[in-house]
Amino acid sequence: MKCNKKCSSKKHADINAISYCQECDVFMCNKCINHHDEVLDFHHKYNLNEQDITDIFTGICKEPEHKKELNYYCKNHNQLCCVACLSKIKDEENGQHTECNVCSIKDIENEKKSKLKENIKYMEDCSVKIKNSIDELKKLFEEINHNKEELKLKVSKVFTQIRKAIDEREDKILLEIDEKFSKNYFKEEIIHQNENLPNKIIESIERAKSIEKEWYKKKLNILINDCINIEKNIENVKEKNKNIDRCNLNKKKIKFWPEKENEINDFLETIAKFGKIIDGLDFQFKEGENYVLSNNGLICTKNNGGDNWNCTIVGNKEIPKNKVSKWKIKINNFAIKSNTWNVLIGIGPDNPNNKENFYNKCWSFICGNSQLSLKSGNHTKYKQYRSLSKGDIIEVIVDRKLGSLYFAINGENYGIAFSEIPKDDILYPIVMLNDQNQMVEIIQS
Numbered sequence: 001m002k003c004n005k006k007c008s009s010k011k012h013a014d015i016n017a018i019s020y021c022q023e024c025d026v027f028m029c030n031k032c033i034n035h036h037d038e039v040l041d042f043h044h045k046y047n048l049n050e051q052d053i054t055d056i057f058t059g060i061c062k063e064p065e066h067k068k069e070l071n072y073y074c075k076n077h078n079q080l081c082c083v084a085c086l087s088k089i090k091d092e093e094n095g096q097h098t099e100c101n102v103c104s105i106k107d108i109e110n111e112k113k114s115k116l117k118e119n120i121k122y123m124e125d126c127s128v129k130i131k132n133s134i135d136e137l138k139k140l141f142e143e144i145n146h147n148k149e150e151l152k153l154k155v156s157k158v159f160t161q162i163r164k165a166i167d168e169r170e171d172k173i174l175l176e177i178d179e180k181f182s183k184n185y186f187k188e189e190i191i192h193q194n195e196n197l198p199n200k201i202i203e204s205i206e207r208a209k210s211i212e213k214e215w216y217k218k219k220l221n222i223l224i225n226d227c228i229n230i231e232k233n234i235e236n237v238k239e240k241n242k243n244i245d246r247c248n249l250n251k252k253k254i255k256f257w258p259e260k261e262n263e264i265n266d267f268l269e270t271i272a273k274f275g276k277i278i279d280g281l282d283f284q285f286k287e288g289e290n291y292v293l294s295n296n297g298l299i300c301t302k303n304n305g306g307d308n309w310n311c312t313i314v315g316n317k318e319i320p321k322n323k324v325s326k327w328k329i330k331i332n333n334f335a336i337k338s339n340t341w342n343v344l345i346g347i348g349p350d351n352p353n354n355k356e357n358f359y360n361k362c363w364s365f366i367c368g369n370s371q372l373s374l375k376s377g378n379h380t381k382y383k384q385y386r387s388l389s390k391g392d393i394i395e396v397i398v399d400r401k402l403g404s405l406y407f408a409i410n411g412e413n414y415g416i417a418f419s420e421i422p423k424d425d426i427l428y429p430i431v432m433l434n435d436q437n438q439m440v441e442i443i444q445s
């Protein structure tokens with residue numbers, strides 16, 4: 001809204017004001033503002049071309065019909081008021097703050113002054129804090145971006161490797177086809193070599209017939225020599241004919257497997273599933289029976305209950321559905337007394353009652369002294385991994401999209417352990433300790 005205030009100078013009463021000085025409380029036209037600014041350019045002025053007139057503080061009450069100086073302060077509304085605002089007679093136009101806690105502006109001066117000081121301090125602290133936070137965010141953002149680029153580089157390296165392997169395989173198979181065909185089938189030369197064989201035979205027939213016809217007209221040794229030559233020719237023809245026959249016999253088919261659409265699709269599906277983006281799952285152990293936790297909830301020691309499956313430790317975060325998650329558990333103290341079942345690591349539902357046969361509800365492996373066995377429901381799948389010892393780190397990778405579970409020991413992945421993890425069950429990271437004094441730790445990513 002453009003202001004249509006006129007200049008405060010009586011001489012300029014019909015000229016539009018372009019500026020308002022708060023300290024002088026005057027509206028000024030473009031002539032008056034020059035005079036004003038010659039001496040009072042430090043005053044706070046409003047440019048009326050840019051500013052809405054209702055935003056300008058003139059020291060006068062803006063309530064319609066009030067037009068009185070703002071000399072009072074309403075504590076309820078934290079707002080300046082004029083006498084009309086405080087009028088005892090409250091009607092449509094007056095007495096907006098009659099019922100408020102009001103004082104003169106003089107009375108609030110000290111309070112506002114000290115509050116101003118406080119606010120300056122607050123804003124100074126705030127600006128430093130915000131600057132630090134933003135600096136930290138910038139650093140974090142750079143780090144995240146760096147990680148992102150690094151991850152993408154890693155992925156494209158892997159896929160370049162795969163593409164190279166596929167290209168090499170293609171070349172190898174094409175070469176194999178060439179070799180197979182040149183060994184198993186005749187060479188094209190045989191055709192060229194024997195193309196005019198029928199003509200040669202016809203020639204020989206003609207020759208033989210003419211020798212026969214002119215038998216008594218020539219010397220005998222010439223005739224015999226001709227006969228020998230024809231006999232030799234026939235030997236030659238027989239040999240060549242045998243070669244041609246052999247080529248005809250060699251008609252077995254060479255094929256490429258896989259040939260059928262569905263066999264190729266199996267492989268394509270494997271490729272389509274290849275590679276996973278994994279989220280590190282950060283969690284702590286929940287409190288429970290027969291163990292103590294460190295203050296940060298990351299280290300757990302079995303300190304009660306003897307050597308029994310009576311110590312179930314559940315993670316305090318659900319494993320997200322429809323994602324791939326991983327976490328690491330370190331064996332700080334193995335404390336093994338037998339070499340069978342000792343520490344169980346895996347996934348399962350919550351176990352609020354610490355049931356002893358709870359392992360039957362988990363998908364896990366049991367770290368024995370010399371082997372790892374996989375456990376799912378009531379059947380144990382034995383899979384020879386490697387023996388574990390104190391300090392080993394077991395990584396659990398759960399693909400809840402595909403329903404598969406993997407274990408890696410000290411960074412070495414042992415492939416799919418389970419492939420039918422229900423996709424909709426609520427599951428948690430689980431550790432069970434059998435022997436007293438066993439200690440495990442969550443290694444955060």
Ligand SMILES: [Zn+2]
Nearest residue numbers: 021024040043
């Ligand atoms: Zn002024």
Ligand SMILES: [Zn+2]
Nearest residue numbers: 007012029032
């Ligand atoms: Zn003027």
Ligand SMILES: [Zn+2]
Nearest residue numbers: 061066082085
């Ligand atoms: Zn007022």
Ligand SMILES: [Zn+2]
Nearest residue numbers: 074077097100
């Ligand atoms: Zn009020």
